[in-house]
Amino acid sequence: MANSGLQLIGFLLSLVGIATTIAATLMVEWKKQSQGKAHRIYEGLWMSCSGNERTTCEFHETVLKLPTEVQATRTVMMFxxxxxAVAVIVSTVGMKCTHFMDDNAKGKSTIAMIGGIMFMVSGLLTIIITSWYVKMIVQTFYQAHRLQTFEFGKAVFISWAGGLFTMAGGAFLSCRRCSRSEPSPSTRVNHLLPTTNPKSNYV
Incomplete structure (x- = not known):
């Protein structure tokens, strides 16, 4: 069964990953465009901002008018x-440092492993959709005129970091210590006892 210290490290790493992923999802600098020396345009999954020293932001009015990469990235990030969030609940039940299911150690370990796998899937989804978003931005950058295209911003790197932290935490949570089961003392005593009663010689 997994070490409780290893589980705690994995759980904390996963929490850092979730917080980082949420921050990246809400950030506005998923892609950026420079017009002149001072004017900047930023676009995120939920809003867009533009301006010089003072920027004004507004939410996207309709989902249907958004580019495909924004719609897909927003959906996958939310999922x-x-x-x-579900993995946090499952892992809390299965961790050794909690008092849930104390009478079923094997089932408790299995639940912790399931929570870790869910964290790993979540982090993998974040990394995949972020990489695909970057690929779409790069393709558009080289196909169109450079003055009319966007570059990917800081939120991309934060999203990648969130996915990596979540995956690492899930790996720690789902890790099990492989060790051979030692026979119990009663079993060892039984092996030492003779299986048949020796015959007694009477004089």
């Missing part, structure tokens, strides 16, 4: 956060 990843939801899956991580």
């Amino acid at each position: 990843s956060i939801f899956l991580s």
Whole structure:
């Protein structure tokens, strides 16, 4: 069964990953565009901002008018956060440092492993959709005129970091210590006892 210290490290790493993923999802700098020396345009999954020293932001009015990469990234990121939230509940039940299911150690360990796998899937989804988003931005950058295209921003790197932290935490949670089961003392005593009664010689 997994070490409780290892589980705690994995759980904390997963929490850091969730917080980082949520921050990246809410950030506005998923892609950026420079017009001149001072004017900047930023676009995120939920809003866009533009301006010089003072920037003004507004939420996206309709989902249907958004680019495909924004719609897909927003959906997958929200699903990843939801899956991580469920994994937090499952892992809390299965961790050794909690008092849930203390009478069923094997089932408790299995639940912790399931929570870790859910964290790993969540982190993997975040990394995949972020990488695909970057790929779409790069393709558009080289196909169109450079003055009319966007570059990917800081939120991309934060999203990658969140996915890696979540995956690492899930790996720690789902890790099990492989060790051979030693026979119990009663079993060892039984092996030392003779199986048949020796015959007694009477004079």
